[in-house]
Amino acid sequence: MELKPQFAEFLAGIRPTPSQQEDWKVGSKTLRSRLESDEKLKGIVVATFLQGSVRRSTAIRPLGDKRPDVDVVVVTNLDYNRLTPKEAMVLFEPFLERYYKGKWRPQGRSFGIELSYVDLDLVITALPTDGPRRSLLEQLYRSQSVLTTNSLEEETSWRLNSSWTPPSGLLGNATPLQDAPQEEWKPHPLFLPDRDAGKWGRTHPLAQIQWTAAKNRACNGHYVNLVRAMKWWRQENAKSLPKYPKGYPLEHMIGHVLVDGTTSMATGLVQALESFRDTWSYYDRLNSVPTLADHGVPEHNVLARLSVEDFKAFYAAVCEAAKLARKALDSTDAQESGQLWQDLLGRKFPLPGPQGGDRSNGGFTAPNHSAQPDKTERFA
Numbered sequence: 045m046e047l048k049p050q051f052a053e054f055l056a057g058i059r060p061t062p063s064q065q066e067d068w069k070v071g072s073k074t075l076r077s078r079l080e081s082d083e084k085l086k087g088i089v090v091a092t093f094l095q096g097s098v099r100r101s102t103a104i105r106p107l108g109d110k111r112p113d114v115d116v117v118v119v120t121n122l123d124y125n126r127l128t129p130k131e132a133m134v135l136f137e138p139f140l141e142r143y144y145k146g147k148w149r150p151q152g153r154s155f156g157i158e159l160s161y162v163d164l165d166l167v168i169t170a171l172p173t174d175g176p177r178r179s180l181l182e183q184l185y186r187s188q189s190v191l192t193t194n195s196l197e198e199e200t201s202w203r204l205n206s207s208w209t210p211p212s213g214l215l216g217n218a219t220p221l222q223d224a225p226q227e228e229w230k231p232h233p234l235f236l237p238d239r240d241a242g243k244w245g246r247t248h249p250l251a252q253i254q255w256t257a258a259k260n261r262a263c264n265g266h267y268v269n270l271v272r273a274m275k276w277w278r279q280e281n282a283k284s285l286p287k288y289p290k291g292y293p294l295e296h297m298i299g300h301v302l303v304d305g306t307t308s309m310a311t312g313l314v315q316a317l318e319s320f321r322d323t324w325s326y327y328d329r330l331n332s333v334p335t336l337a338d339h340g341v342p343e344h345n346v347l348a349r350l351s352v353e354d355f356k357a358f359y360a361a362v363c364e365a366a367k368l369a370r371k372a373l374d375s376t377d378a379q380e381s382g383q384l385w386q387d388l389l390g391r392k393f394p395l396p397g398p399q400g401g402d403r404s405n406g407g408f409t410a411p412n413h414s415a416q417p418d419k420t421e422r423f424a
Contacts, residue, residue, distance in 0.1 A: 045373065045381040046310040050394050055269050055309070057392040058104050058276045060112060068098055068114040069193055071162035075116055078143050085139055090119045090171060091185040094193060095249035100256045101197035102271040102295055104279065113163040115154075117249055119185050119234065122170045124244040129237030133168055140166075152240040169234035169247060181232055184224070190250065196257050197268060204229065204254040223254055233341055248340020252292075255299070255339040262304040266312045270302060271295045273313055273389065277365065280390040285361055286354035289347065296336055296346045310385075314373045317366035321359075328359045 060068075076092040079085060096115035097103040106112055122132050133150065140148040140155060148157045148166075157164040171178055171185075184190060187206035194210070196202060201211050205224045233248035260267040274294065278285060289297060301319035306312035327334045333355045338344035347355075365388060372384035382395040 045375055045378055046308045047378070047381060047385060047396060048308060048310075050382060050385065050396060051309040054389060054393045055272065058272055060098075060103055060105050064106065064112045067161045068112045071159055071164055072114050072116050073193060075157070075164055075166065079118060079139070082139055085136070088120045088122055088135070090121055090182055091190065092116055092118050093185070093190045093249075095167070095253065096165070097292070097295070099195055100253055100295075101195040101260075101268040102256070102275070104272050104275045107279070111159075111161060111163050113165065115165045115167055115249075117167045117169055117234075120168065120170050123173060124170045124235045124237070125173060129239045129242060129244060132170070132237045133239055136166070136168060150239065153236055153238050167236070169236050170244070171234065172232050174232070177232055180228065184229060184250075196253070196260060200265075202257055204250060204257075223258070230340065246341045246344075248338070251340025252338075259299055259302075259304075263302060263306040263312065266306040266309060267299065267302060269309060270306070270312045270316055271298050273309065274298055274316070276392065277389055281361065286357045288350050288354045289358060293336075293346050293350065296339075300336060310369075310373050314366070314369045317362055317369050321363045321366050324355075324359060328356055331356070 072094055079089055079092055082089075093099075093116075094114060095117050096113075098112070098114045103112075118136075120132075122135075124132070133155070136155065137150075140157070144157050147159060148155055151165075153167070155166040155168075157166060171181055184204075184206045187208070188210065189203065189205055189208040192199060192202070192210065194202075199210060201220065202208065203221045203223045205221050208221050230248070230251055233246040233251070235244045236247040238245055256268065263270075271294075275290075278290060278294065297320065298316055301323050302312065302316045303319070306315070324334050331352055333347055333350050333352055336346045338346055368384060368388045372381050372388065375381035375384060378396040382393070386393040386395060
């Protein structure tokens with residue numbers, strides 16, 4: 045059974061809480077404001093924006109004492125042909141010492157900032173050096189489409205378009221926009237300094253955000269929630285699963301196998317798990333790892349760091365999960381189906397009541413977001 049009310053309650057229970065969402069907005073807004081107003085940096089900082097699972101609405105609720113984490117990208121006008129990655133990143137260290145002394149650490153391709161209520165990842169990037177194209181890219185990166193702090197779930201009208209603005213009033217935008225033509229932005233990724241490798245590489249977080257938004261629309265809003273459900277399943281089974289894949293590689297794998305037109309969480313989850321099983325059975329038999337091209341930088345293999353051993357162990361677990369999910373969906377008994385879904389997804393998945401199940405009783409609308417509890421106290 046699809047058990048749509050139970051899935052809605054499950055999703056409300058695994059989304060980050062309102063206070064956690066407020067934490068990352070406060071932490072990231074403060075960091076971005078400081079970067080944009082810093083006297084020594086404002087001459088090279090073009091724009092700042094959010095990326096990662098928070099921006100794409102695929103983040104799940106942190107467990108225990110774990111803090112929310114958010115990625116902040118700094119777009120600069122630095123010349124990557126003249127500066128080494130180390131030279132570029134060193135420019136930001138006085139800023140970090142000034143505002144986050146004792147709380148930051150250098151990483152291979154970013155800076156980590158640990159606060160009491162949120163973890164921030166500061167990612168330094170540079171615009172392409174192509175003159176005519178650069179001015180158009182600066183316009184895009186300085187637009188509300190990129191600068192917004194809201195996630196894809198909060199802004200369902202979002203499009204990657206420099207003319208996009210958040211809906212205002214009851215009617216929202218008078219004329220719905222489409223994404224800007226891909227030839228205007230997709231062939232022009234940012235450049236990312238890799239301190240450890242000593243070279244600049246290409247990165248395209250906007251392409252990942254745009255692809256996710258389009259895929260979510262094509263799946264009737266279920267794609268980001270299916271990613272959340274799979275991440276939660278992985279977290280619930282962490283002790284028996286290999287360390288990888290997780291995070292974005294797992295999200296990308298789900299997007300690769302999920303077909304458009306998803307009608308419910310239950311059917312989408314079964315389809316994704318079974319397609320995962322069928323799509324990569326060949327690689328499992330050959331003892332090899334599939335190759336998945338990044339949405340914005342095709343030469344990047346998203347699964348490049350996934351070992352054969354981890355892939356095969358994860359694949360075997362997905363095959364077992366697919367069997368359980370299919371049994372839960374095909375069950376015509378609400379109690380049995382609910383128990384099977386709970387066996388798969390953990391205790392956060394609620395069991396149906398005595399009269400539960402897939403009913404067409406008018407008037408019930410499953411909630412799209414969690415309730416708004418009183419915010420807990422934060423310590424800066």
